[in-house]
Amino acid sequence: MEQLIVDGKVCDLENVCDCLTVTDLDPCIIVIFGASGDLATRKLMPALFRMWINNSLPDPVAIVGCARTAFSRSEFISRIKKECLICASVSEAQWLEFSSRLYYFRLEYDSEQTFVQLKNYLKDLDREKDTQGNLLFDLAVPPHLYSVIAENIGQSGITRQFPKESSWCRLVVEKPFGSDLHTSRELDKSLHLHFTEQQIFRIDHYLAKETVQNILMLRFANAIFEPLWNRSYIDYVGIIAAEKIGIENRAGYYEKSGVIRDMFQNHMLQLLSLIAMEPPSHFEADRVRDEKLKLFRSIRPFNGRNGEVILGQYESGTIDSKPVPGYHEENGVANDSLTPTFALLRFSIDNWRWQGVPFYLVSGKRLKRKETRIVIQFKEVPHSLFRDVLNESVVANRLILSIYPEEGITLSFQTKSPGAKVCLRTMNMNFSYQESYKGVSLEAYEKVLLDCIVGDHMLFWRQDGVEEAWSLLTPLLHSCESCENRAQQLYSYPAGSWGPSAASEFVEKIIS
Ligand SMILES: NC(=O)c1ccc[n+]([C@@H]2O[C@H](COP(=O)([O-])OP(=O)(O)OC[C@H]3O[C@@H](n4cnc5c(N)ncnc54)[C@H](OP(=O)(O)O)[C@@H]3O)[C@@H](O)[C@H]2O)c1
Known part of the structure; x- marks a missing residue:
C-alpha cells in the first residue's frame, strides 16, 4: 500500500482525503x-x-448573492443550479439541501x-x-466598485454589529488590485478605512x-534540490502561461489592461517568487510573504536593455484548424489599438543566489495551445568525458513543473542507450498528480474560499x-504606453503561433 505523511502521521494513500479539507x-x-x-x-x-458536496x-x-439585478430568490437559485449541476451530478434531495442555504438580496452598490x-x-x-456573527464578503464586481462597496459595508455599520472578540469579518478582493502603483495605493487606502490588513484577502487563484x-x-521538503537551486547549476528559468483563447467578450477590461497588467502583475x-525566494523560517503566511517581498525587492528594474521586453499582438490565424479573428477584429477593440496581448519579459534578480541567471516569463x-509550466534549465556538465565518443554535447538536465493541462513534475536526465555503441538518450522521471492521486481534489477557487473561511493568508497577496x-x-508600463515608437515596439503574430518571431524561438524551447 502506498503511503503519505499527513500532519506527521503516516497514512495509506487511500485515506489521503484527510488532506482534502479542514x-x-x-x-x-x-x-457575494x-x-x-x-x-x-x-x-x-x-x-x-462542490465544497458543500465534499464537506x-x-x-x-448561508450564502447571500447581492447585485442590482432584480432576481427573486428562486430565480437566483435556478440560475445557479444550471452552472452547479454542470460540475457535479447530485440527487435532487442533495441539491435542495444546498440550495436551502442560498439567498438573494437586491441592492445598489453606491447606496x-x-x-x-x-x-x-x-x-x-x-x-x-446561528452563523455566530461571522461574515465573509466577496467582491465579485468590476474593480471600480471595490472601494464603493467596502466603504458602504463600513459606513452602514455591518462590520460593527457583531462582537469583535467572538466573531470575524473578512473581505475578499479579486484582481486587479489597481492598474498601477498609484491606483493600487488609492484602492488600499479605501479598503483600510474599515478593514484591517488581516481582514483583507487579495485572491490570486493561480496560487x-x-x-x-x-x-x-x-524545494524545501527535499534535500536534493536546494543545493542545486542557484547560479552555479541553473542556466535559466522559463515560466510560461499560454492561452489559446482570445479576449472573449472582455474587450472593455482587456483594452485598458493588456497582458502585463492582466498576467504579470499577479x-x-x-x-x-515561489521559484526564486529564499527559504522562509516557517511555513506560515507572513514568513512566506516576507520572503516573497524580499525577492520582489531584488528584481532589477527594467531599463530598456536589449531583448528585455518583447511585446506582441495577435493577428487573425488558425487554431485547431479553425480560423480565428485578429485582436483588432474583436468586438469592442479600437481599430488602432496598441494593447499588447503577448509579452516575454526577461527578469534579472540581483542577489547572490541568482546573479547572472535570466528568468524568462512569457x-x-x-x-498555439493552452499550457502553463515552469522550466528549470540546468547547466551542462562542466566537462564531458563522452564528448570525443559522442561527438556532441551532452543534453543538460531539465526540471519541468507542469501546471496545465497536466499537473506534475518531470526531471530529464541522460542514460545510456542499450547496445554496443556508446549513445546517450534523454529519459524522464515523471510525477503526475492525475495518475498518482485518484481521489477528490480541491479546485483553485474551492481552496481559496476555504482558506478565507479558515483565515489563512498563505495564498493571498x-x-x-x-x-x-x-x-x-x-x-515599464508607462514607458511602453508613452514611447514615441510604440507601434514599432509591438510585434504582430498570427493566432495559433508561439508569439512574435522575435520570441517564438525561445518560447518553443521552453514549451518543447
Ligand atoms: N470572470 C472571471 O473569470 C474573473 C477571473 C478573475 C478575476 N475576475 C475579477 O472579478 C471581478 C468580477 O468579474 P466578472 O467577470 O464577474 O464581472 P462582471 O460579470 O462584468 O460583473 C459582475 C456584476 O457586477 C455588476 N456590474 C457590472 N458592471 C457594472 C457597472 N458598470 N456598474 C455597476 N455594477 C456593475 C453586474 O451586476 P448587477 O448589474 O446585477 O449589479 C455584474 O453582473 C472583476 O473585478 C474581474 O476583474 C474575474
Whole structure:
C-alpha cells in the first residue's frame, strides 16, 4: 500500500482525503457582491457547491448573492443550479439541501441606505441560522466598485454589529488590485478605512493550484534540490502561461489592461517568487510573504536593455484548424489599438543566489495551445568525458513543473542507450498528480474560499507585495504606453503561433 505523511502521521494513500479539507470550520454567512456576474455564476457558486458536496463548507452556512439585478430568490437559485449541476451530478434531495442555504438580496452598490437594509437582513439571517456573527464578503464586481462597496459595508455599520472578540469579518478582493502603483495605493487606502490588513484577502487563484503550492514542498521538503537551486547549476528559468483563447467578450477590461497588467502583475510574479525566494523560517503566511517581498525587492528594474521586453499582438490565424479573428477584429477593440496581448519579459534578480541567471516569463493570448509550466534549465556538465565518443554535447538536465493541462513534475536526465555503441538518450522521471492521486481534489477557487473561511493568508497577496510588484512594472508600463515608437515596439503574430518571431524561438524551447 502506498503511503503519505499527513500532519506527521503516516497514512495509506487511500485515506489521503484527510488532506482534502479542514474540520471545525466556523459557521458563517458568505456574501457575494456581483452575484449576477460571470465570476460569481461560473466560478464562485459552483466552487461553493462542490465544497458543500465534499464537506468543505461550514455548517451552518448561508450564502447571500447581492447585485442590482432584480432576481427573486428562486430565480437566483435556478440560475445557479444550471452552472452547479454542470460540475457535479447530485440527487435532487442533495441539491435542495444546498440550495436551502442560498439567498438573494437586491441592492445598489453606491447606496448606503440599501447597505443599512443589508445589515438588518444579515442580522436576522445570522440569528435564524446561528452563523455566530461571522461574515465573509466577496467582491465579485468590476474593480471600480471595490472601494464603493467596502466603504458602504463600513459606513452602514455591518462590520460593527457583531462582537469583535467572538466573531470575524473578512473581505475578499479579486484582481486587479489597481492598474498601477498609484491606483493600487488609492484602492488600499479605501479598503483600510474599515478593514484591517488581516481582514483583507487579495485572491490570486493561480496560487491555489496544487502544483503551484507544491513548489515550496519540492524545494524545501527535499534535500536534493536546494543545493542545486542557484547560479552555479541553473542556466535559466522559463515560466510560461499560454492561452489559446482570445479576449472573449472582455474587450472593455482587456483594452485598458493588456497582458502585463492582466498576467504579470499577479500570477507570473507570484510564480517567479515561489521559484526564486529564499527559504522562509516557517511555513506560515507572513514568513512566506516576507520572503516573497524580499525577492520582489531584488528584481532589477527594467531599463530598456536589449531583448528585455518583447511585446506582441495577435493577428487573425488558425487554431485547431479553425480560423480565428485578429485582436483588432474583436468586438469592442479600437481599430488602432496598441494593447499588447503577448509579452516575454526577461527578469534579472540581483542577489547572490541568482546573479547572472535570466528568468524568462512569457504569457500571451491566442497562442498555439493552452499550457502553463515552469522550466528549470540546468547547466551542462562542466566537462564531458563522452564528448570525443559522442561527438556532441551532452543534453543538460531539465526540471519541468507542469501546471496545465497536466499537473506534475518531470526531471530529464541522460542514460545510456542499450547496445554496443556508446549513445546517450534523454529519459524522464515523471510525477503526475492525475495518475498518482485518484481521489477528490480541491479546485483553485474551492481552496481559496476555504482558506478565507479558515483565515489563512498563505495564498493571498499582502499589500506590500502588491506595491512592490507595481513599483517594478509601473515604469515599464508607462514607458511602453508613452514611447514615441510604440507601434514599432509591438510585434504582430498570427493566432495559433508561439508569439512574435522575435520570441517564438525561445518560447518553443521552453514549451518543447
Ligand atoms: N470572470 C472571471 O473569470 C474573473 C477571473 C478573475 C478575476 N475576475 C475579477 O472579478 C471581478 C468580477 O468579474 P466578472 O467577470 O464577474 O464581472 P462582471 O460579470 O462584468 O460583473 C459582475 C456584476 O457586477 C455588476 N456590474 C457590472 N458592471 C457594472 C457597472 N458598470 N456598474 C455597476 N455594477 C456593475 C453586474 O451586476 P448587477 O448589474 O446585477 O449589479 C455584474 O453582473 C472583476 O473585478 C474581474 O476583474 C474575474
